[in-house]
Amino acid sequence: MKFIPPFMHFMFAVLTTYLLASMVGTQLVLADILSFGLRVSLRDRLLATVHDLVGLMPALFLLITGAFLVAFVVAALCRRFLGGKQDWWYLAAGFTSLPAALMLIKYFMGATLFAAARTSFGMLLIALCGLAGGWVYTRLSQNRGV
Secondary structure (H helix, E strand, C coil): CCCCHHHHHHHHHHHHHHHHHHHHHHHHHHHHHCCCCCCCHHHHHHHHHHHHHHCCCHHHHHHHHHHHHHHHHHHHHHHHHCCCCHHHHHHHHHHHHHHHHHHHHHHHHHCCCHHHHHCCCHHHHHHHHHHHHHHHHHHHHCCCCC
């Protein structure tokens, strides 16, 4: 996609990850509510998802942007100095970036900022959201020599 500048590739990757992570986070929280025996209708699920997409935008979008920025720079440097396929480096960067950022925040601040990251399963799902973002980045940046 030569008509899309590399910055936009990055932003599409961040946006994809944000949308997926926000929706995953909402559904994990709602699953916890269900575990208490409470009912959650489809309407409530949709409203909660939309609410979180809007409400999490500033913090989660910035977190993903920062995590991807660091991870993608590291991936580019690793590819340059260690070799290998670009796709694999960016997929690995996407997969590891959010868990690493969330773990660093928990270590230094003592808080889990994203409820979905409180469990290993939730952290895996968040990592898979990052993997999807890395995949979007590699697909958009193919044939550009990025």
